[in-house]
Every structure is written in C-alpha cells, then in structure tokens.
Amino acid sequence: AQSVAQPEDQVNVAEGNPLTVKCTYSVSGNPYLFWYVQYPNRGLQFLLKYITGDNLVKGSYGFEAEFNKSQTSFHLKKPSALVSDSALYFCAVRATGSNTPLVFGKGTRLSVIA
Amino acid sequence: DVKVTQSSRYLVKRTGEKVFLECVQDMDHENMFWYRQDPGLGLRLIYFSYDVKMKEKGDIPEGYSVSREKKERFSLILESASTNQTSMYLCASSNGQGRDTQYFGPGTRLTVL
Structure with missing residues (x-):
C-alpha cells in the first residue's frame, strides 16, 4: 500500500526566510512524487514532480524539492518565502509502473508572516 | 494548458435530494478522478475512471455513484444527499x-441542509 505523511499541520515562517514543508512516503518499489498547492476556495495547483534522475527538482514560483531515497522523503523548499506563498500544500505519491490514482498526504498549512 | 472545469463552484441542496456534480476536461485525458476534501482529512478518493464507461471504487464510494459516457466528462452523483456529504469536491484528470x-478543477463546495 502507498502512503504519505506530512508531519506538520502548520508551518510558520517569516517573510524572506527559507521555508521547508516536510513529506515522507511509503511505496513498494520506486516512487513518483508530486507537490501541489491550494489557495483558499480553489482547486489544487501542480507545483513539481520527481520522476527519475536528478534528486533536486525545480518547480513553479521558485519552489524546489529534494528526493532522498534512503530517508524516503521529498521535502519542499524555497530559499526566500513570500507572504503570497501562504497556502495549503499537499504531497502525493504513486508507485512507478502503476497508473493508480495519486495518494495524498493530509496537507500542511504554510503561513508566511510579514 | 490543461483545463478541468466543474459545473458549480458553490451548491446548496437539501437532505434527500439527488445531486449531480459535473466535470469536464479538454485535454483528451484517459483518467478522471473524484475526491472529497475535508479539514484534517486531506483528499479522499471517491471514484475514478480509466476509460469511457469504466469506473473503479476509491476509498470512500458509499453514498456516491459516477457516470462516464464521454471521454471528457465524468459525473459524480449523490443519490440521496445527506448532511455528512457536505464537503469540497474536487475533480481531476490525467x-x-x-x-x-x-x-485539478476549481472544486465544488457542496452544502447539504
């Protein structure tokens, strides 16, 4: 079975500081990993994904994520947070070789304080 | 750009009503999905479909059904709405x-009174 854990319900960071939103996963074999962002009363918006290759993945709006196979993690990062980054962030996983629906974590609310 | 649209952003229905939520995608995607989102529970998969006239149960199918008569359209049906089906419903395709x-589409916030 596939699963995703986002250990923090809420992350607070000051504007201009680096931010990290944590994600760990469990899957049989190798994973496909995804990050999405959700602004209030909106659908989920794709940020980035890891398929294969370079462990550091760059995505939209200056976000990046690092795949760490030994720690089964895929943490989302940004060097300098903006107030407009405040939103709900979801990590999702699917096993390679499968076409099953993505399995999502419960989400982490990021608040960037000016 | 991929576009997934949902028929309503906000919907208010009464207990016992039959409710239809429509989803349309314009990228010729084979797969379509319905999720519901509730605070503290994240996204939970209701039903999905890999092709026209095909459907698969997700994690929480009880009280719901789906229809996929055309490739671009995937409908979620609440046969008899109940208050515990008040939620945000999200459609997706791939x-x-x-x-x-x-x-993902923009979501439909359904309130059942």
Whole structure:
C-alpha cells in the first residue's frame, strides 16, 4: 500500500526566510512524487514532480524539492518565502509502473508572516 | 494548458435530494478522478475512471455513484444527499501513464441542509 505523511499541520515562517514543508512516503518499489498547492476556495495547483534522475527538482514560483531515497522523503523548499506563498500544500505519491490514482498526504498549512 | 472545469463552484441542496456534480476536461485525458476534501482529512478518493464507461471504487464510494459516457466528462452523483456529504469536491484528470500529472478543477463546495 502507498502512503504519505506530512508531519506538520502548520508551518510558520517569516517573510524572506527559507521555508521547508516536510513529506515522507511509503511505496513498494520506486516512487513518483508530486507537490501541489491550494489557495483558499480553489482547486489544487501542480507545483513539481520527481520522476527519475536528478534528486533536486525545480518547480513553479521558485519552489524546489529534494528526493532522498534512503530517508524516503521529498521535502519542499524555497530559499526566500513570500507572504503570497501562504497556502495549503499537499504531497502525493504513486508507485512507478502503476497508473493508480495519486495518494495524498493530509496537507500542511504554510503561513508566511510579514 | 490543461483545463478541468466543474459545473458549480458553490451548491446548496437539501437532505434527500439527488445531486449531480459535473466535470469536464479538454485535454483528451484517459483518467478522471473524484475526491472529497475535508479539514484534517486531506483528499479522499471517491471514484475514478480509466476509460469511457469504466469506473473503479476509491476509498470512500458509499453514498456516491459516477457516470462516464464521454471521454471528457465524468459525473459524480449523490443519490440521496445527506448532511455528512457536505464537503469540497474536487475533480481531476490525467493521461494514462504513471508519471503523468493529475490536474485539478476549481472544486465544488457542496452544502447539504
């Protein structure tokens, strides 16, 4: 079975500081990993994904994520947070070789304080 | 750009009513999905479909059914709405490969009174 854990319900960071939103996963074999962002009363918006290759993945709006196979993690990062980054962030996983629906974590609310 | 549209952003229905939520995608995607989102519970998969006239149960199918008569359209049906089905409903679509991204619609916030 596939699963995703986002250990923090809420992350607070000051504007201009680096931010990290944590994600760990469990899957049989190798994973496909995804990050999405959700602004209030909106659908989920794709940020980035890891398929294969370079462990550091760059995505939209200056976000990046690092795949760490030994720690089964895929943490989302940004060097300098903006107030407009405040939103709900979801990590999702699917096993390679499968076409099953993505399995999502419960989400982490990021608040960037000016 | 991929576009996934949902028929309503906000919907208010009464207990016992039959409710239809419509989703349309314009990218010829094979796969379509319905999720519901509740605070503290994240996204939970209700039903999905890999092709026209095909459907698969997700994690929480009870009280719901779906219809996919055309490739671009995937409907979620609440046969007899109940107050515990008050939620945000999200539709998504993707191509048929595991590496493909799921793209989401804007969501329908359903309130059942």
